[in-house]
Amino acid sequence: MTAEQPVTSATTDGVLALRARLRSLCDEHGVSIELRARLVQSATILAREHHLAAYPADPAAVDGQLRVEPGGAATLVVTLPLVEPLDRTRPLNLPLLPEPVDAPAAVWHLPAQVEPQVAVRADPADDQAATDLELRALLARTDSLEREHLQLKHELAETNSGVVAMYVELEERDEQLRRAHAVIFRELEDALRPPPPVVPGVELGVHYRPADRDAPTGGDLYDWFVLADGTLQITVVDAVGHGVTCTRNALNVTHTIRTLTLDGYPLEDLVRRAAEINEGLMATLLVARLDPRTGALRLAGGGHPPALLVPGTGDTAYLPAKGRGVGFPVPGSTGINTTVLAPGDLLLLYTDGLVESRGDVDEGELRLSSAAKAYADQPLDLALSTIVADMHDIVLYTDDTVLLGVRFRGAMT
Template identity: 55%
Template sequence: MTRDTVRTLHALRGTVRRIAITHRLPAEARARLVLSLSDLCAAPLSSGRLVTLTSDRQVGRDGTEFLTLRSSFLGRSINRTAVRRLPLPGEITPCGDFVWRLAVPPLPLPPDPDTPASPGTGPPGPAGALTPHTSSFAAGPAADMALVEEELRAALDHSDALAAELSLLERELIETNSGVLALYVQLEERDQALRRSHGQVLRDLEDALRPRPLNVNGLEMAVHYAPASDDSPTGGDLYDWFTLPDGTVHITLVDALGHGVTSTRTALTVTHAVRTLALEGHPLDSIVARTDAILRPYDHDVMATVLLARLDPTTGHLALANGSHPPALVIRDDLTADYLEVRGRGVGYPSPGSDRVLTTTLHPGDLLLLYTDGLTESRRDPVEGEARLIDAARRHRSHPTAAIPGAIAADMLGDALHNDDTLAIAARLLPRPSGGGRL
């Protein structure tokens, strides 16, 4: 153990360097130790107080050597605020001293006389300067300058190493970000492809559930369907049409509660039940109630609005039954418009069934439009939607029948505030041949 008492800052730095070199501390650790003690002891030394440095070399249980350096102020306590900013951390003892415990590097192996010296090795630098592995110390201005330069060079090397490591980390971060971005783009493209594939499969299934086009003399019909979104191309809006044995065309519109595959299943169940009852010859005004009676025991959650229409293409006789569904719209040849209102409650509603059957006659050139509420409630105001539907139907009634439902839907949904499944069916009688013969 050695103990040194210093009175000036210059003597303090020289003593610290001598201790550091004696115990083979690296240049960077030596520089940090000199700066730390200079910051810590500058104030007491400038006020004329003494600073005592006690150094002791010890061996740990694992055989590692370490240096204990204790700094004691005679008559002055340590400034704890300044301690937190020291270049080399240490600890304050209960008696107010400041202590560093530093690992001592092991002695280097002696050089092999048969091995040529490597570049940069050889005798010490300028006169009086000693390397960190020197066991003696020579004082003097030249030696002090050499040691300061060595400490500065060590600091610069450390700074350059940190800068190189930072540059490497930045490059790796850029490469990682590029890889993550490329992976994200790839996953997004794959997700979009899966969505498109999934949507196409569902659309194919939806189309497979729809009835085939009817070829009826004297009657033109067309349909337009659009889902609430491309991500969910199936929905609860479904239709069915077929010809009864007497030549009358039966049309069913169903709007099941909800969206997606579940509502499609409900709508399909309702249309199949209606078709069975209609082909069995049940009266039109009883079919909605009978459908509810058939399905309710098997599915307590079934709920759907229903509109039934029967049109005789020869006479133009039209009969309508309704279960909570939007009314049919007729645009006459003279552009007058009529909503064919029939009261009733849908399947799954309390007291289901149509209150009556409404009958009217369509003439050649008249346009019949059957639709679901997604067409008129896209702006959340059914009254406004019904008025806009009349205007759109009048604008497009002179178009070919096949283009009318899609053109009307485009007008109604162009500024939609609320997206919903949309279904529209247009039907129009053709002019009869001269002489009144049947087509």
């Protein structure tokens, strides 16, 4: 399979089955959640970049062998057949690097247990729940690294001897932590930034730019999925705060909205119920539902910037969806904005970092309207990245930025 071949539902199902197979192997042999998360993400990247010998991904092609050393140490050897050997002269950019082998395969050696006592975990076949479990384990690991970092600085402040030696050690530890954070952040980005679903007649794209390149998991998150009736739902969340806690808060809100939606709550009640469930945190959000068969669009707001409609012909228009966000007084949507997209229309959903880079929201919205109209005819991913670059040509106020694009092509016959 080449890079030009389209992603199909069979491809997606194959990747999900592959991920479930790897999780089952890891759980069966007591591999830690953190290593399991890295392995699953690495295999997913190889699959999506079409390195697998069997594609769509065939979970039966994955080989897992438990090796026990004379001293009792156990290792799970996972082998994934590839089209050709990996090119070691180029960076692989995988969360968990495979062993260097000449054969056309990716091979990982993972510390395991001979007779693991595995705690109750999410069903490996439930990709959303399993990913959530892995993400929380990685977040806990990040918290642990940050505590170690703070403890080391505290110890340095309390001592008056060996300052130079301890300073050198601190710098070395900081560099180790930065490298560890970089790996974890790449894994978190894969888990936090879900790939767009396949929706006939709709083209989806996203561009994310963190305020801090060393901490790319801030509180600006999104979620998109297709309901049972074929409706596309998109949620954009901007949690108040910084760091891992802010990321966790935003993740809680997106998962709450998804759960409430699947439980059948109407669109107009989602923000209010999410606020009742997530006490103690603050976030703005916007929820959009699009019927790809008719172009009917409904928007429910929670204190979030309005969506921007860029029609195929005519002037751009903001679509305000009034309401108050999670953690604000009297939270909830006060009305639903309804409109109908025509073939060729482009809808933009974003967080406030896009329009506040110069500190003036009104000016930012005018500039966004102009930039969106100027670049709307470009391929979607290029249009989104170009709009963000144009909006951030001068940055006086830095904040995370998410820009999602929904281009309506019209009902597929």
